[in-house]
Amino acid sequence: MNAPVLMKKLSELGDVFTIEEAQRHLHIDPKLLEYYLRTLTKMGFLRRITKGIYALSLEPGRASSPHEFVLGQLLVPSGAVAYWSALNYYGMTEQIPRTVFIQTPVKKDYRKLLIVDGKRFKVIVVSPEKFFGISTIRLGRRKVRITDPEKTIVDCLDKPKYCGGIIEVLKALKNARLDYEKLLEYAERMKSKAVLKRLGFLSGRLGLGIEKEIRLSEGDRKSFALLDPSMPPEGRFNYRWGLRINVPDDYWEEVE
Template sequence: MNLIDLLFKLEKSGLAVFTVNDLRKLLGLKKNVLYVYISRMLKKGYIFKVERGKYSLYQDPFIVSTQLVHPSYISFLTALYLHAKTSQTINEIQIATSKRKGKMSVFGMRVNFIKLDPKFMFGFRRVEKGNSYIFLAELEKAIVDSLYLPKYCPLSETFLAIKEANVEKLVNLCFKD
């Protein structure tokens, strides 16, 4: 198998972020062979190292950050920004997740993983971005998350977004079990 075939299979799999074990399951090759392929793809700039043991086909921090930890989705001020409901620019990507993960930098953009109780992991959807996808909170869920943890989004921005939200959906999210 050559590098182009491997890249084609990898892109077709939909894995934006992957490990050697992911490649082993996908291709059925031995780990030592896969490490050689990874080294060659890194040198040629076909893939990019995200963190220890994790690689990506993409250099888009939004795509990579939502696929580093599962489940996770973009929320808070970052989601309001992507929904075009804030005039503020963002200097970090805020990811809601039920797993513990520290802050990090992904391709020059700060990423803050904010731990939520697993029962709050709902109200987001997969959104196509480029040749891949991100997980993004629906507007109403981003508002609820921002009210629940207001230190991650200025209340003034949250209140402005409420004006454009579906009130019925907002109330239903607030009382969801």
């Protein structure tokens, strides 16, 4: 197989691919594929991004940097873009996170922070029961999984530290167009009283009406969760929702 034919075949995978994808697509001996990849890299048509992942260019030395979501999907094939990254994608936050947050139900020895091709990736492993509400978007020739808007909100209620704090959830709830019925269904599906408590409190604060559908027992109300677990455990207690409101009083001014 000569270089032009090989390049055309590889380009069918898009501008970035894994060795495994190339192997399945080309149907050639792994050793021969390794030789081709090494040769094309020396010629400048390929750029090795990290182990097993290559960027392709039809012009020598012009291989571009892939979209961070695409790269995240290749790094964590079982995962989906989530938390702050998904909030930003849907326009539910003005903040632009410097890290791409990837959620996955598959336990693996991921480092706390991956830095690949100059991009930062945070991998959050959740139980399989919490991995749902996944949509697919297309970026160039690649498909990328991402949590849908309602699941993104619920995930951020579950782990506010991965979205910039509970204030970002409040902003999203106020400004985004969400399916409240689906949002409540997702919150209940998380099997977390803390998620329901935070949703109920924020909904009541904004007058969304979701709080009217949330049922908590007396025991739930006597067991206090932090409104924002990323902040110090202090502040007044809210007995209606079983929450400790551990944010300053002026915290809400920029939103309300």
